[in-house]
Amino acid sequence: MEERYQHENLETKWQNRWAESDAYKVSETSEKPKYYCLEMFPYPSGNLHMGHVRNYSIGDVVARFKTMRGFNVLHPMGWDSFGLPAENAAIKHGVPPASWTLDNIANMRRQLCSMGLSYDWDRQVTTCLPDYYRWTQWIFLKFYEKGLAYKKRAHVNWCPDCATVLANEQVVDGVCERCGAVVEKKALEQWFFRITDYAQELLDSLVDLPGWPDKVKTMQKNWIGRSEGAELRFTIEGTNEELPVYTTRPDTIFGVSYMVLAAEHPLVEKLIAGTPYQESVRAFVKKVQTLSDVDRTSTDVEKEGIFTGAYIINPANGQRVPLWVGNYVLVEYGTGAVMGVPAHDERDFVFAKKYDLPIQVVIQPENVTLDPATMTEAFVEEGILVNSGDFSGMPSGEGLKKIVLWLESLGKGTLKVNFRLRDWLISRQRYWGAPIPVVYCEHCGAVPVPEDQLPVSLPLDVAFKPTGESPLNQYPEFYETTCPKCGGKARRETDTMDTFVCSSWYYLRYSDPLNAQEAFARDKVDYWMNVDQYIGGVEHAILHLMYARFFTKALRDIGLVGVSEPFQNLLTQGMVLMDGSKMSKSKGNVVSPEEIIKKFGADTARLFILFAAPPERDLEWSEQGVEGAYRFLNRLWRITYLCLEDMPALKQAPREWDLAALDRPERDLVRSLSQAVKKVTEDLDLRFNFNTAISAIMELVNALYHYREKGGRHAGIMGAVLEDLVLLLAPFAPHLAEELWQELGKEGSVHQAVWPGYDPEALALDEVEVVLQVNGKVRGRITVPSTMSQDEVQDTVLSMDRAKQMVEGKTVVKVISVPGKLVNIVVR
RNA sequence: GCCCGAGUGGCGGAACAGGCAGACGCACAGGACUUAAAAUCCUGCGAGGGUUAAACCUCGUACCGGUUCGACCCCGGUCUCGGGCACCA
Structure with missing residues (x-):
């Protein structure tokens, strides 16, 4: 084993091995119970930011932990890849939106891989590709058939800078939530989804979501109004x-x-x-x-x-x-x-x-x-x-x-x-989106494109003008068409769909991403849905999360899915701040994940971001904090190295001992081990308290150092501690854990290993410290055998010199005993 | 204006169910190792008083009050910060 922890080679090595061995591929044929862990997919802006790192680190810990706990875990990733920035790039740099977007996706996928995330990349979903958006269009047609998609003239929100209309949800304080321009009102003929049909159900079924933060439910409730x-x-x-x-x-x-x-x-x-x-x-x-x-x-x-x-x-x-x-x-x-x-x-x-x-x-x-x-x-x-x-x-x-x-x-x-909720305005006067599959015929009016003619493909060789007007209007090859009904001359709809339409059903497509015959097969979607854990930023509390809920209900009524709610549990993570404010280019306080990963490694970056604050809370970035996380990983590496160096037999030492016969230091170490396993397990399973889980692992490392420092050399126990340390750390620092797992001589991948259990008997202390209180104030302490009865404990405490001294000259009103904790003497 | 959430050392944060406030980490200080430094390992670290050193005492979880033997935790009120909604009839 190398003496020093070298993150760079080690991380790429394991990333390559995981990729080569399809380590994170999942199927529906497992005997294990399923678990669907999902993080909000990103817009491919070109580079990962710290918010992404936080979001995906949280999701990866959950996915890896659940895998080790015996679940068949679906953990997919994709790209919310339609949208205006691609068009702006086309206008500014002359790069076609499609290639700009696909290049960004390639770069961001590389960055995600460098984080060591356990995605099944075979399930990647890219909303701007025809094999996805044809099904977005198909769902539009289903909605149209059901009367859920309709066109009407209305006073709508118009963003002059984006040169398109916006949904109500996209107007924040009267300005465009995307670009900040003041929104104008225009009377236009537009396409809407009849989300108001579901207003009552969207409101009522919020009570079926105990796994959602109250804050988000309240926001939706207010929005529905x-x-x-x-x-x-x-x-x-x-x-x-x-x-x-x-x-x-x-x-x-x-x-x-x-x-x-x-x-x-x-x-x-x-x-x-x-x-x-x-x-x-x-x-x-x-x-x-x-x-x-x-x-x-x-x-x-x-x-x-x-x-x-x-x-x-x-x-x-x-x-x-x-x-x-x-x-x-x-x-x-x-x-x-x-x-x-x-x-x-x-x-x-x-x-x-x-x-x-x-x-x-x-x-x-x-x-x-x-x-x-x-x-x-x-x-x-x-x-x-x-x-x-x-x-x-x-x-x-x-x-x-x-x-x-x-x-x-x-x-x-x-x-x-x-x-208060209004119907969802979904048409956009933009190019880079899923075309609305409708044609207008002089005789037949608005006619939906027949299913077998999908997708209505976006032409890729269009020319952009700086005016911001959609190039589709200048492109007769696209809009000149014939009526599917009468065969007469017709004009194709040149508006495209709001990108929130694409992201309203992607979690369903992950269940069956390669299906060319259907949006998704019913048995597969039934197997995977609901999403057991959804993780993302609170900024989507209304927009995306309500649209997705509406889609699930509408698709249920159409008969395509069996569930009424898409996301069983929701975790809304806080922002990553620098000097108290959100990282942004304009403020110049951006820390690049790529540089941090290069300098310290992905394991360090992940560990820091999970340790520095509980997930829902905002997190203050700290380079010194990152160094602390790095130091800790080095510390674990070093103790493993030291143990293996002077005790080569440790690898083979059987994990057995007689608890009752152990000396004090050994028994303390075994207790620390059991405490750590219990704490980390409960923190991950019940509460998502990643920060305290990590501190528990740190404590166990400290305990091992102290044990060894004092001369302890029980190979079986030390081996067990090292083994469990690696298992506990595996969801957080997957590369390092994998490497140490191998160094400890274990078979297979640590990520396929079973999560450790603990010995409840080892948790029991043979002595406990009991506090003496007088009128609720701590006045002394005494250590007693844990086998002592409560009455005996009380007598022992009351007979302490200190107790007598405190009581002297006063009347004892009563004595309150809390088992294992304290004896409180009330005096007057 | 209305509705949520938060306020704990120098800093990020712990305290699962009303029972030892400050786990873990950062920063800082001291020691060991070293020719020296870095790295590492060990120790200390809320404030004030007290002691040669301890013991010990007082104060302390935004502020004021209450309930309780006992309150960061429960109740009433106030302030500050953050978020959401805001002429929705």
């Missing part, structure tokens, strides 16, 4: 037309003193055309629409409105109230119209004060009497209904239901549930 209320129908004066309004407070309907429409509401133009209000209202609407989304949805912006000249009739009391247009009403939510009840809604109160609209109190609190003239804010709580016809005198909560029932009997209202 379920609200219970009623839709009430008001009549527009002088017409037969009805104006439906959604409200959560139908109990306040008798207090309506005006009505407000969203600027985009279709009735606005209809009502003002040709009236004296026409000019001023149009100007107002235009002004509202020029505001950016941020400004429009900001609570800071003053509520403004304008009277339309029209009036509407309250179905509850026949009252005639003015109809306004307001800047604070959203056209996409509810019905795009809101009833104004200033006395009982904060926004309405502010609005009514500003425009001097009447305030009518219809709910009175218990103690005080509200007077519209002196009110300074709305009363939004429950109370007793007043001025509310037959409902006056009722508690408002009870009145709410009765009022809706009554309006329902008049045909003027109904209970209604509304969601």
Whole structure:
């Protein structure tokens, strides 16, 4: 054995051997129980960053540990490889997106391999290749058949820099989550997925996910935004037309003193055309629409409105109230119209004060009497209904239901549930994405491409212009086509799909990645799903994780999968920070994984990143910390070397001893061994506490050093400690463990070895230290045999000089004994 | 504004179930080895007081209060930081 640990040669050596021997290939034919360990696949930007290193180190520990625990582990990797950066590279450097992407994939795969990750590379999935995206297109067609994919004209989010539309989820504080440009609103005809059909189930089944962080579930719950209320129908004066309004407070309907429409509401133009209000209202609407989304949805912006000249009739009391247009009403939510009840809604109160609209109190609190003239804010709580016809005198909560029932009997209202969640806009005016498999025919309209004509392939020899416009629109060979139905002239859809569509089902494709006949075979997907452990950044809490949940449910209803939820357990890892902030090129605080691996080795990098903080928490990068991890691996190497040098027989020494007959140092070492195995096993199995698992391994190494330092030379025990140390460390530092395993003379790969067990009897101490407390403060300690009964322990402690001294001159009120821990004397 | 999460030595972090606060690592200090240095091995390391040295005492888990024999942990309130949602009717 070499005296020094040389990470570089050692790591490449084992990486090559693992690759040559297909060490991590898995199949569905195992007798063992299956375990599906998945990390979020990366966008192939070109280089691994520390966030990736953290993500994939965590996943690799889980996968390797589960393998050693006797599971048939699926641990795959792939590439989320469609997306805008490839097009930007094409514009900037003239490199075609496909070759740019594939080069990046090759480089990043090399970097991943240098980390020593246990992936079954035969299952690699690459979303930008036709053998994958044809099935993305196929799923689109299935959704289309089911009515889950549809096209509509809508006010959508437009990112001027990316030159494409965005889903709601991709707009953060009014700016594009990708490039930061201020998002504009445009009325466009776009493709949507009907995720709202699943809003209720997406919400309800969150309770079936106890293995998800509450934080993520709460975020999804807020995003879905379920609200219970009623839709009430008001009549527009002088017409037969009805104006439906959604409200959560139908109990306040008798207090309506005006009505407000969203600027985009279709009735606005209809009502003002040709009236004296026409000019001023149009100007107002235009002004509202020029505001950016941020400004429009900001609570800071003053509520403004304008009277339309029209009036509407309250179905509850026949009252005639003015109809306004307001800047604070959203056209996409509810019905795009809101009833104004200033006395009982904060926004309405502010609005009514500003425009001097009447305030009518219809709910009175218990103690005080509200007077519209002196009110300074709305009363939004429950109370007793007043001025509310037959409902006056009722508690408002009870009145709410009765009022809706009554309006329902008049045909003027109904209970209604509304969601904040909107349908998922999936079309993108981009080139580098999966083409939407639809053609437009002059006679037949939108016609889906027949399944046997898939994939609709992306042409690879397109030309890019700096305008950012999709080159597909300039490429007649792509868009000129014939109608699959009538054979007539047709134009192909040139929009492509949001990349989140591609990543919404990749975890299913891993179960059967090479299938050319189907997206995946049912028996294989049934065998592997669900994902037992999913690991990734919390930034996907809403976007990817909700889309994937929606896909799983939709595909279940189509009959393609048997599960309702894709990810049984979710671990959201924290960020890797440098000097307190996220590593980024612009801040210049980026540490390159490649350089760290070259300098210290992948095992060191992995060990440090897992040791420095618990996985969910943010992690501060520390070069000195990395050196500490490196030192530890050297320390393990060295003790192994030293033991094997002076005790060559250690390799063959049988792993047996009589616990009862051992001397003290040996018994202590055996206990340390059992403690370490127990601790590491539980930390990995129950809690993913990698940091404390590693510290337990470090403690065992320290214990071995101390034992040896003091002259201990029990070959059987030392051999056992070294063997188990290597096994415990194998998931964390796979190369070093493999090398030491071989040096210890063991057969096969350490990664196929069985996880060590421990001797519970060895954990037992023959002596325990008991603490003497007086009134809860530690006042002394004493070591007693662990066989001593609790009464004896108490007597022993009470008879200590120290105890007598502390009690002297005081009255003992009572004595509390905690077995194996303490005796507390309460005195006065 | 609303909803989550966090706050522990010089630093990263431990403490599984209310029972010895600070495991493990980093940094620092001392010692051994060495001609010397590095590396390595050993030892110490919350603050203050006390002692030749110990023993020992006081304070200490963001802050204020409570429950308890006993609180980093439970309860009430406050502050700070981080995250999410935010005119959703």
